[in-house]
Amino acid sequence: MSSVVSYEDVVRTLDDLPSLPAVVMELLNSIDQEDVDIAVLAKKVSHDQALTAKTLRLANSSLYGLQVKVTTIQQAITFLGFQTTRNLITAAALTGCFAESHCPGFHHQAFWRHSIATAACAKVLARQMRFNQDYAFTAGLLHDIGRLVLVSCFPQQYGQALAYRKAHDCYMLEAERSVLGVDHVDAGLALAEHWNFSDTMRLAIAGHHDPETPGAGFLAAIIHIANAVVHALDLVEDEDDLVPPISSVAWNALGLNEEAYLHLFRETELQYEEISMVLLG
Structure with missing residues (x-):
């Protein structure tokens, strides 16, 4: 052969x-868009519990040096900003995507x-x-x-x-x-x-x-x-x-x-x- x-x-x-979770595809496709409804996306991500848990562990790591512990995606967005949180979600999804x-x-x-x-x-x-x-x-x-x-x-x-x-x-x-x-x-x-x-x-x-x-x-x-x-x-x-x-x-x-x-x-x-x-x- x-x-x-x-x-x-x-x-x-x-x-x-x-395939990546649909919400992650949405995040990747919105990377250059300004008018994204953040609350809607946060809600969608939180339906995927494994993805949410991994994202929050990453947000609370010393990489970001937060003084507070974030426990929801919405909080992560508040403290880290939308861009950064989107990246963490993408990272969490990608590393779990390929068997x-x-x-x-x-x-x-x-x-x-x-x-x-x-x-x-x-x-x-x-x-x-x-x-x-x-x-x-x-x-x-x-x-x-x-x-x-x-x-x-x-x-x-x-x-x-x-x-x-x-x-x-x-x-x-x-x-x-x-x-x-x-x-x-x-x-x-x-x-x-x-x-x-x-x-x-x-x-x-x-x-x-x-x-x-x-x-x-x-x-x-x-x-x-x-x-x-x-x-x-x-x-x-x-x-x-x-x-x-x-x-x-x-x-x-x-x-x-x-x-x-x-x-x-x-x-x-x-x-x-x-x-x-x-x-x-």
Whole structure:
């Protein structure tokens, strides 16, 4: 059986994927809208008890440093704002959405740990850059979502790609292209289209390995650097991990000094531990 997968194959299989709760789809689709009826959305979310519990645990984590304990989605919105609460709901839903797949060599927990660490790092970077922290957090969480698409829809072929990476000691993108013919960026974009992600998110997913592409946008540069920092800190403790090459254009665009990076490393490690406990605990 040929292991080559076309972009069309990926698009065709998206309907077989688990779908996000309807309220989360609504939240993702309203990311660029101002006139959202927050009370209605809060009410809809609270009907999903598991999602509500996870979201509130995240809202009460030290990531947000609230002085009060929030016990309802409406309270979370009051104290954290709508954007942030929406992001927490999305994070809580996404990490519970994909079942563990039977793909040889793929570690579901390690995947989410890397995504959560990248989200935490991107949020800290965005704060330093005075960029929208909520966009950065969500984009960090979603940057590799295409890997989950490939793992869920083509587990055997993706297992071969993982074996290829090990044998050739190369980057995952290279292994995916060699074995499958498509990579996780392609698959991530197909899912972003399917789930109606905003253009901001699509650009970040598209450009996180190649932020120098014209029109990639500043968020792609933030995610690119956050991804590299997380690999370098080895938070996921993957013995085969390779630090991806860093774009000097992205590095210079962020223009941070050594002190800022040391702060970034420390903050990322602290927040990663706590968010992992809440989302994967």
